[in-house]
Amino acid sequence: MVGRGRPRDAGVEGRVLNAAMAEMRARGYDGMSVDRVAERAGVAKTTIYRRWPSKAELVIAMITGLRSGVPFDPGDDPRRDLTELVTGIAATLEAVPTTLIADLTAAAAREPRVGESVRALWAERHAAVTAVIAQAQTDGLLPGHADPRVVVDQLVGPLYYRLLVTGEPIDPAYVRALVHSTLGPEQS
Numbered sequence: 001m002v003g004r005g006r007p008r009d010a011g012v013e014g015r016v017l018n019a020a021m022a023e024m025r026a027r028g029y030d031g032m033s034v035d036r037v038a039e040r041a042g043v044a045k046t047t048i049y050r051r052w053p054s055k056a057e058l059v060i061a062m063i064t065g066l067r068s069g070v071p072f073d074p075g076d077d078p079r080r081d082l083t084e085l086v087t088g089i090a091a092t093l094e095a096v097p098t099t100l101i102a103d104l105t106a107a108a109a110r111e112p113r114v115g116e117s118v119r120a121l122w123a124e125r126h127a128a129v130t131a132v133i134a135q136a137q138t139d140g141l142l143p144g145h146a147d148p149r150v151v152v153d154q155l156v157g158p159l160y161y162r163l164l165v166t167g168e169p170i171d172p173a174y175v176r177a178l179v180h181s182t183l184g185p186e187q188s
Contacts, residue, residue: 015041016048017065020058025100029059029107059107060117066092067121072128078136079186083179085129086155090170093163102164126152141183154182 019040023032034055038045052058070088074081093101108115130148137144142151158178162168180186 012041012043012047013051016043016051016058017062020062021100024059024062024103025097028099028103029055029111032059034058054113056107056111056113056117059104059114060121063104063114063118064121066096067125072125074128074132078132078139078141079179079183081132082129082136082155082183083175085132086159086179087172087175089156090159090172090175093159094170098163098167101160105160105164136183151182155179 016037019037020032022040023037027033027036032055034045034048037058038048041048048058052061070085070092072081072085072088108118126149129152133142133146133148133151136142137146137148155178159170162170162174168174
């Protein structure tokens with residue numbers, strides 16, 4: 001059987017997501033429109049709606065792209081694994097304008113579909129990180145009574161606090177200090 005219509009343009013998704021990111025930077029979530037995203041990407045609005053049925057779905061795809069930019073492949077050294085994870089998150093946050101992070105956070109809080117999807121996107125990653133923290137407990141880097149979910153919050157929450165509240169830098173020295181304050185000093 002022969003396929004109908006034109007074949008999909010492989011570059012469309014990237015162009016649309018880049019255009020959506022530019023629109024979010026320029027106008028925020030509330031001001032972003034699929035019409036302007038389509039215009040920026042040089043595609044028809046229907047092309048966008050075939051892939052992403054709503055503006056919220058399009059934003060979720062953008063967030064997925066940000067998350068995939070922070071690889072996490074745990075090894076056998078929990079301190080190194082957690083340092084690399086926090087460093088990757090910090091680098092992503094530093095590379096994206098603060099207003100965009102704030103707007104994505106607000107959209108996740110206001111828009112139930114965006115919030116649910118963001119939580120689902122991070123659930124698998126969160127499970128992997130808590131497994132690394134459990135290994136850190138087994139290795140004696142963390143007390144056994146520490147709740148791994150709370151430790152994840154202690155490692156990642158300060159990044160958003162600095163980015164959105166204090167405006168202080170999230171540099172490698174801060175990341176090392178953050179991991180050190182959570183896991184304690186390295187053993188020689």
